[in-house]
Amino acid sequence: MMAVIPGFKEWQVAQLKDVSKSLMPRPTGKNNGNGWVEPELIETANQVPIHTLMEFDKGDKALCLWHDEDTPSLSYNREGNFVKCFGQCGEAHSAIDVYQKINNCDFVTAVKALTS
16 A cells, blocks of 8 residues: 555655655766766765755645745655645655755755765
C-alpha cells in the first residue's frame, strides 16, 4: 500500500517518491565544468531536512521560491524530503534545489555546503 499524502493522488505519490533522484544531474565520471560530485555526497546532501533550510507554517506550506505569490502554495513532504508547488509553477524540488535557490549558488557549491 502506497503512503497517503494529503493533497496527492496515489499516482502522484509514486511519481514524486524518488523526485530527488530524478532531479539530480547524472554523474559521468568526468569534470563537467562545475566539478565532480560523488553520487554518495549527492545522496547525503538530499537527506538534509528541507525544513532546516527554510520556514514552513504548521501545515508544512510556504511561499514558493520559484514564482511570486501572496498565498503559500509550496508544500513540504517530510517523508520524501521534497517540496512541491501546487500553484503557478507546479514544480517539485529536492534539498539541493532549495539550497541553490535560497543561496543563489551552483549545484556543486550546494552539495558541498549541505555535506560539510
